[in-house]
Amino acid sequence: MQIYLSYPVTDKPFGGANQFFKSLASEFAARNILTYDSIKASVILTNDFFSPPYLTAYDKLLSLKRQRSEIRFIQRMDGVRHVYRGNSEFMWQDEIAAMWADICSDGVVFQSSYCRNIQYEYGYPRHIPTAIIGNACDRDIFHPPVERKAAPDGRVRLIYTSWSSNMLKGFPTLQLLDKTLDFNRYSFTFVGNSPVEFENIRHIPAKPSTELAELLREADIFVGLSHNEPCSNAIGEALACGLPALIRNTGGNPSFVAQGAVLYDRDVDIPAALERMAANLDEHRARLRPLDMEEVAQQYVAFAERLVAETPPRRPDSHKFLALRRKLREHYPELPERRIWRCKLWLDGLWS
Structure with missing residues (x-):
């Protein structure tokens, strides 16, 4: 089994998802199951909402899923964005994440029971196979000190x-x-x-x-x-x-x-x-x-193997994807539009 991580990691400080995917990639690479070529993947792991400048991933991944429906897509879900950001303006991103799941996701990983429960409360699809897997970090970087010393000033x-x-x-x-x-x-x-x-x-x-x-x-x-x-x-x-x-x-x-x-x-x-x-x-x-990243990575692998072995692959609904794309363009008008004749070929599977 080869796993492709659809998340562009950076070594710069860039939030929790970046930290997690960077550590998970290292663990998968050590197991020789990480691929950097999505075409060769049997499982693709995405994060909840694809932020700019990565929005083209929606198009690419849907085309890949339509060409190779046997690929299993796993969506790693965070909490409800507009709730933990305290701003209803982010509600459309939660809707996009749920729409993508309904179209393409074969499985979903919730980071905690709280994540699952609140996502369901706000309309995330319930028919998708799930796993609850917590987060861990790179223990080569994040580890206790060899010797712990008290502060010189006693505080x-x-x-x-x-x-x-x-x-x-x-x-x-x-x-x-x-x-x-x-x-x-x-x-x-x-x-x-x-x-x-x-x-x-x-x-x-x-x-x-x-x-x-x-x-x-x-x-x-x-x-x-x-x-x-x-x-x-x-x-x-x-x-x-x-x-x-x-x-x-x-x-x-x-x-x-x-x-x-x-x-x-x-x-x-x-x-x-x-x-x-x-x-x-x-x-x-x-x-x-x-939590240890080796243990967390093994839980991801076990969930992916279960999906491949037990869950029939989904055929994505391209008409629903056009609705998702229209919603994206409401907020990112710079996204290219598909011409009508291309759109018909694309829906018929003759254009990718």
Whole structure:
């Protein structure tokens, strides 16, 4: 079996999906099942919504599926975009992801039970075979330090990371902590893109994975502040670096409790929770059980093999795809239109 990842990864800081696909590609390559040629693939893995400049992938993948219907498409789904971004303007992207699934997806991977439940609540197709597979990271990069040293000034070192500057990542809480946290007791570093400024919290711009991992290894506690997050790569990276994590009890975050994370419900609960964790850091570190990318990759392989063996391949509905394409052009008018005569040939399978 050969798997093609329809996601253009970059080594630059570019969010959780990029981090995950980069690590998954390395694991698949080590197993000799990764192909960089979609024509040779027996399974193609896509991410929920194809963002620009990758929109041409919709056309290419549909043409490939029509030419080789035996290829199985697996769609890795995040949470509902307009919910975790807190902006109804993103609702059309959720509709596109659901339309693509209805047209082409032979299977879907939800990153947590929360992801599955909220996607179904907002209209994602229920007839597609599913698997729930969490996220993991590259343990060659994200791993505990060889020797953990206390801060020279004796303070407990807190850290939070977020590539996204979405306010629902917890920036109002960061502003509150910037004003109210006892900075004689704690230091706090935020790494990533922030829409707000801080007085006491140290802000470091988004960093590549290797540099980010070094910063995580220098800290004592990860403080996750995001709302309605489906399955945070940032939390997984912190846990892999040996950091106990205090995270908000919303979205898919509670799934990390099994890996050793601690939940809080309200912003006012954070100082007391931090104090309890700081008093028992060694105990919390001993409880950490982060997911391993080798295990996660094997779950993807097992799901793909089950689809190939047990699920009849789907014949994509080209008329539905034209509706998807029209919706895309509402938001990306630069997309080329198909001429009527070409469109008819394309629907009849004579044009690709």
